[in-house]
Amino acid sequence: MYVGLLLASLFAFWPIMIMAFEGADIDLGPLFSGKGISYVSGVPYYSGGFFPTWANYRDALAWGDFPKLVLNSTSIALLSIAIALAAGIPAGYVLARSKLKGMGAIGFLLLALRTVSPFAIVLPLYLLYVNVGLFDTTLGMSLAYLVIDVPVVVWMLSGFFSEVPGTVYEAAESAGATERQIFWRIAVPSVAVGIAATAIFAFILIWNEFLMASLLTGAATKTVSVGVWSGVGEGFGGLKSANWDAINAAGALAFFPAFAMILVVRRYLAKGFSLATAS
Amino acid sequence: MDRTAYLLILPLVAILAAVEVYPLAESVYLSLTNYGGGGAFVGLANFATLFSQSSFWTAISTSVLYSSGSAALSTAIGILAAYLLTQVRKGRGYFEAIFLMPLAAAPIVAGVVWAPAAVWDDIDTFWHYILHQPFFNILSYHLYFPIMILSDSWEWAPMMMLVALSILASIPKSVYEASEAFGASRWKTFTSVGLPAILNSPVFHFMIVIRFIDAMRAFEIPFAWSGWLAYSQPGAPTDTLSLYLFKLLLNPETDVIPLPLISAAALVLLAVTMAAALVLFRLMRGLRKI
Numbered sequence: 001m002y003v004g005l006l007l008a009s010l011f012a013f014w015p016i017m018i019m020a021f022e023g024a025d026i027d028l029g030p031l032f033s034g035k036g037i038s039y040v041s042g043v044p045y046y047s048g049g050f051f052p053t054w055a056n057y058r059d060a061l062a063w064g065d066f067p068k069l070v071l072n073s074t075s076i077a078l079l080s081i082a083i084a085l086a087a088g089i090p091a092g093y094v095l096a097r098s099k100l101k102g103m104g105a106i107g108f109l110l111l112a113l114r115t116v117s118p119f120a121i122v123l124p125l126y127l128l129y130v131n132v133g134l135f136d137t138t139l140g141m142s143l144a145y146l147v148i149d150v151p152v153v154v155w156m157l158s159g160f161f162s163e164v165p166g167t168v169y170e171a172a173e174s175a176g177a178t179e180r181q182i183f184w185r186i187a188v189p190s191v192a193v194g195i196a197a198t199a200i201f202a203f204i205l206i207w208n209e210f211l212m213a214s215l216l217t218g219a220a221t222k223t224v225s226v227g228v229w230s231g232v233g234e235g236f237g238g239l240k241s242a243n244w245d246a247i248n249a250a251g252a253l254a255f256f257p258a259f260a261m262i263l264v265v266r267r268y269l270a271k272g273f274s275l276a277t278a279s
Numbered sequence: 280m281d282r283t284a285y286l287l288i289l290p291l292v293a294i295l296a297a298v299e300v301y302p303l304a305e306s307v308y309l310s311l312t313n314y315g316g317g318g319a320f321v322g323l324a325n326f327a328t329l330f331s332q333s334s335f336w337t338a339i340s341t342s343v344l345y346s347s348g349s350a351a352l353s354t355a356i357g358i359l360a361a362y363l364l365t366q367v368r369k370g371r372g373y374f375e376a377i378f379l380m381p382l383a384a385a386p387i388v389a390g391v392v393w394a395p396a397a398v399w400d401d402i403d404t405f406w407h408y409i410l411h412q413p414f415f416n417i418l419s420y421h422l423y424f425p426i427m428i429l430s431d432s433w434e435w436a437p438m439m440m441l442v443a444l445s446i447l448a449s450i451p452k453s454v455y456e457a458s459e460a461f462g463a464s465r466w467k468t469f470t471s472v473g474l475p476a477i478l479n480s481p482v483f484h485f486m487i488v489i490r491f492i493d494a495m496r497a498f499e500i501p502f503a504w505s506g507w508l509a510y511s512q513p514g515a516p517t518d519t520l521s522l523y524l525f526k527l528l529l530n531p532e533t534d535v536i537p538l539p540l541i542s543a544a545a546l547v548l549l550a551v552t553m554a555a556a557l558v559l560f561r562l563m564r565g566l567r568k569i
């Protein structure tokens with residue numbers, strides 16, 4: 001039983017641990033084969049040092065301006081989530097509470113947004129952005145990321161709103177509250193925790209997103225996940241051009257904040273990933 | 280309520296129009312013209328060109344194989360992890376936190392940590408220097424393709440686990456107690472009570488479809504691997520549809536970026552995902568009122 005648990009934990013944990021260790025240049029390789037990348041019939045094998053060094057973490061923090069990448073990712077994510085919440089809170093409320101004509105169409109569009117290939121969205125956006133000067137800007141990237149956070153935000157929030165017992169709304173109505181008051185004074189405060197969890201969940205998705213960011217950002221707004229890869233160098237040079245330790249160090253630095261946030265919202269993760277269909 | 284409701288949903292409709300309807304309409308338009316060559320309407324010529332390229336069909340079959348493999352494997356690992364967690368008496372929270380770790384890793388990081396030089400490096404060291412076997416040939420398709428699927432499953436199995444756990448939690452305790460009272464082992468109880476509950480759950484079906492669609496869009500892990508293997512041209516065995524499109528965009532075989540071709544391919548991908556969204560929509564309707 002516990003053997004199974006330990007094996008499963010190792011499976012989940014080991015690659016992360018290797019990444020953090022390689023970042024610190026800890027490796028058993030040098031015991032056998034010496035340091036550096038060696039090629040055995042064209043296949044690269046990397047072998048680090050035996051004793052830990054913080055140099056790569058220090059490098060990664062300086063290299064590619066890691067703090068700036070973090071700032072970019074964070075400001076893009078926060079702006080995008082703010083817009084998504086501004087539209088998603090009222091929309092989630094309506095989806096949870098009323099059955100209007102056309103809601104089915106909106107629900108379908110939201111699901112389609114969740115499943116659409118970024119390419120069908122990104123190419124037209126790219127052409128548009130280059131024309132109107134939104135390419136490589138925080139605003140442009142935040143708007144593009146609405147593709148990712150809007151469906152999640154709306155479904156999660158509508159899930160939270162529908163958990164508020166109907167009797168609460170009925171009591172407010174019979175006490176003479178207006179629709180506006182019910183929304184602001186009753187509905188929104190009672191899902192406040194849900195809104196926070198939704199925002200954090202959306203933040204993790206955006207923090208980890210790679211494809212759209214690598215196509216729509218340039219030097220000015222490069223995000224963390226793109227930055228991690230930039231140690232590999234240009235194009236598809238294989239491992240020869242990779243600054244292997246620094247990639248791992250940057251990967252580890254990007255991982256830990258996301259893991260902390262995962263732990264904070266762990267109770268709501270199932271809801272987020274299943275678009276609130278799982279309780 | 281009705282007028283207010285329409286007002287409240289208006290911002291969402293505006294956003295959907297701007298970031299979904301407009302770009303998709305533009306994609307359709309691009310795919311029907313020869314953008315960059317005068318912009319004339321060419322009908323379905325781009326699609327004909329696309330369908331005549333063998334690299335496109337390679338990408339389709341790679342994506343389907345990758346997605347089926349990843350959906351199946353992440354489901355299996357997720358259910359197994361959920362079973363293990365339900366058996367823990369003490370410290371379940373810690374194990375659950377460890378199991379959730381891959382979810383926090385960016386997919387590009389999953390491409391990095393499962394790379395030949397990272398995880399396999401140590402296995403290889405052990406295999407070669409201690410067991411005195413020849414090095415793995417990581418360039419072999421039969422080795423790296425399953426590893427790509429495994430990386431993807433590693434990343435997303437916790438998601439399946441979470442949903443499986445929420446389904447298991449909804450089974451009344453008395454059912455388990457009854458089963459144990461009849462002397463059934465824990466594994467037997469799981470296979471006769473928990474497992475069917477998970478596999479028959481509409482929520483879980485919904486998740487499997489989502490997992491398959493997400494894997495159809497998979498980009499980062501195949502991208503990282505085609506980096507490790509130095510496959511720069513479209514049509515490589517690592518190329519899923521998204522990666523194929525990416526390479527057409529950044530490493531075109533000619534000097535002209537084949538935007539209409541890419542739009543056409545993106546539309547094919549769109550048609551696939553729309554069909555999948557329709558399936559999801561029907562599943563979701565069964566789960567909750569929309």
